[in-house]
Amino acid sequence: MQQRDDRRYTYGDYRTWPEDVRYELIDGTAWLMSPAPGRLHQEMVGEIFRQAANALTDMPCRAYVAPFDVRLPKGNEIDDDIDTVVQPDVLVVRDRDKLDEAGLRGAPDWVVEVLSPSTAAHDQTRKLAVYERSGVAEVWLVHPTDRMLTRYRLANGGYGRPEIQELEGVSAVAELPEIAIDWDRVTARLED
Secondary structure (H helix, E strand, O other), X not given: OEEOOOOXXXXXXXXXXXXXXXXXXXXXXXXXXXXXXXHHHHHHHHHHHHHHHHHOOOOOOEEEEOOOOEEOOOOOOOHXXXXXXXXXXXXXXXXXXXXXXXXXXXXXXXXXXXXXXXXXXXXXXXXXXXXXXXXXXXXXXXXXXXXXXXXXXXXXXXXXXOEEEEOOOEEEOXXXXXXXXXXXXXXXXXXX
């Protein structure tokens, strides 16, 4: 991931940028999102989202897929002063009061990042730290090449040691047990 420049930005600045170039803001630093992800990345994201959204059909929870702005305030600052805005690949939020026309203000309950070579370091370091600090209850990092899942769960204000498993069978989301991801359906996309 490439930094835009050395300036410090806020969501107020972010909203003025052209929509054809995507950035994430982390603590005021603008990170250029890589060009559009590859087909297999998008198919995996799509299948994870489909399974999550289908599981939540009759629930008040909502599932979203990138690009979808998640504003993560550090306190009670107004939107224009927020300096962290991310776009998880897939997310679920229980509290619909956090939703507005701009996206989500506050921590989602579950986030999935499907790692690609151009974003893996950013997702596993900067974004994971932001998710932890912001109180995201559960984060899944999906490693398509290695066919591994790294699961982080918030406890006592931190993630602690992650659970690591192969992408096989079915994995239920601990925070949202009604969602269970069937990895055979997800990884079938890698075989096409």
